[in-house]
Structures are given as C-alpha cells and as structure tokens.
Amino acid sequence: MEIQVLHQVMEWNEDVSADVRKTLSEKKVCLINVMGSPGAGKTSLITALIRLLRDHFSIGVIEGDITGQIDAEKIAALHIPAVQLNTDGACHIEAMSIQKILPDFELDKLDVIFVENIGNLVCPAEFDIGESFRLTILSVPEGDDKVVKYPLMFTDTDCLVLNKCDMLPYFDFDTQRVAADYRGVNPEGGLFQVSSRTGEGLEALAQHLGERISAVLA
Numbered sequence: 503m504e505i506q507v508l509h510q511v512m513e514w515n516e517d518v519s520a521d522v523r524k525t526l527s528e529k530k531v532c533l534i535n536v537m538g539s540p541g542a543g544k545t546s547l548i549t550a551l552i553r554l555l556r557d558h559f560s561i562g563v564i565e566g567d568i569t570g571q572i573d574a575e576k577i578a579a580l581h582i583p584a585v586q587l588n589t590d591g592a593c594h595i596e597a598m599s600i601q602k603i604l605p606d607f608e609l610d611k612l613d614v615i616f617v618e619n620i621g622n623l624v625c626p627a628e629f630d631i632g633e634s635f636r637l638t639i640l641s642v643p644e645g646d647d648k649v650v651k652y653p654l655m656f657t658d659t660d661c662l663v664l665n666k667c668d669m670l671p672y673f674d675f676d677t678q679r680v681a682a683d684y685r686g687v688n689p690e691g692g693l694f695q696v697s698s699r700t701g702e703g704l705e706a707l708a709q710h711l712g713e714r715i716s717a718v719l720a
C-alpha cells in the first residue's frame with residue numbers, strides 16, 4: 503500500500519496553530535491530539551476507537567513518527583485515510599507540519615482527524631498544533647507516579663486515558679493514586695480506564711469522544 507510521507511519543517515517558524523484551528527473550524531473538522539510515551543498504546547487506541555466511531559463519523563489520521571511508516575500502514579489497512587509525518591529526529595509535532603498536511607485530506611468529507619503525536623511524555627504538551635482537544639494516554643506498565651513527574655502532559659490535556667488496564671494484576675499500579683494526582687492538577691479533565699486489547703472501557707471513551715466531536719460539527 504502506498505503511504506504518503508511528509509517531513510516536518512525543521513527551521514523555527516511562527517506559531518500557526520491559530521491558522522490550523524481556523525481552517526478546521528471552517529471545514530468543521532475535529533482534530534484530536536493523541537499524546538503519550540512510546541508504546542503507551544496510541545496506535546492501538548486510535549485503531550480501537552476507529553472501529554467504534556467509524557459508523558458515526560468520517561475519520562482520518564496523521565501518524566507522527568521520527569521515521570518510518572509502520573503506524574500509517576496499520577491505519578491505512580483499515581481503509582482510513584492516513585498520512586505519515588516523519589519528524590526526522592524531532593521529538594514532537596508542530597502546527598506548521600499539520601498546516602502543511604491538511605491539504606492532503608478531503609476536509610469537506612472528514613469529521614475527525616486523529617493526530618498520533620511522537621511518543622514522548624514531555625514536549626508534545628508544549629506545542630499547540632491547532633487541535634480541538636487533547637487526549638493523554640498513560641499505560642499501566644509505565645508506573646503510577648507519572649502525573650507527578652511529568653505534570654504538563656496531565657495539566658494541559660482534556661482527557662486522561664489509563665490504557666492496558668488488563669495488566670493491572672501484574673503491576674503495582676495504584677489507579678486511585680493516579681486519579682487523585684490527576685484531579686489535583688486537572689479537576690475538569692476526563693478520566694477513562696481502558697484496555698485497547700480487551701476492549702474494556704472503550705465504549706464509554708468512544709461515547710465521550712463522540713459527544714465532543716458532535717459539538718465541533720454542530
């Protein structure tokens with residue numbers, strides 16, 4: 503399968519997140535910025551959510567990776583429009599790249615674009631890419647102290663998804679501690695416990711996202 507690969511603009515650029523947001527607002531497309539560590543389950547969760555949401559919304563995906571197109575191939579295999587963004591070493595996605603990629607999608611036909619950010623719990627949170635909302639994934643094997651240690655990723659998000667909950671019996675991971683830490687820094691944010699593997703908790707998350715998407719489309 504032929505995947506379109508674009509490269510991130512590396513020189514410093516002005517913040518174009520407002521332009522991206524304006525374009526998406528005119529076209530009524532909801533951009534969801536999915537962030538989390540390498541291997542937290544970003545692609546797995548996006549894939550699972552596509553299955554639950556595709557009957558209701560027209561979906562596209564931008565896959566951010568330093569190099570390669572493994573994740574975009576997984577999305578394209580579901581017959582979902584996918585563009586691979588290679589940052590060539592940069593550890594986050596910038597709005598400039600999103601602005602460059604948007605013309606590759608038929609925006610008039612799309613309702614949602616998931617952006618899988620670079621696997622990184624730090625600087626993706628510092629960059630507004632013009633998203634409608636942010637989703638942060640923390641997976642059980644990463645440990646339950648991450649909200650305290652990487653605060654920005656949890657304060658500057660709209661929704662925290664605890665993934666790999668099927669692994670809870672095998673790790674010392676205190677979900678109540680994570681919930682309390684998260685509530686302390688982000689009282690308004692959504693919180694969902696899921697397993698992208700077993701499907702546990704995904705219906706509730708899909709329902710929540712569906713409501714958020716519908717609000718953008720209205």
Ligand SMILES: Nc1nc2c(ncn2[C@@H]2O[C@H](COP(=O)(O)OP(=O)(O)OP(=O)(O)O)[C@@H](O)[C@H]2O)c(=O)[nH]1
Nearest residue numbers: 539540541542543544545546621665666697698699
């Ligand atoms: N047990 C379990 N494994 C999971 C779950 N979600 C994802 N995985 C596994 O975790 C590994 C990483 O998942 P990915 O979806 O590739 O993670 P990612 O965040 O997209 O990784 P990068 O794109 O490399 O940053 C894979 O082996 C998945 O099968 C889950 O809910 N439970």
Ligand SMILES: [Mg+2]
Nearest residue numbers: 544545573618
């Ligand atoms: Mg991935």
Ligand SMILES: [Zn+2]
Nearest residue numbers: 592593594625
């Ligand atoms: Zn970075």
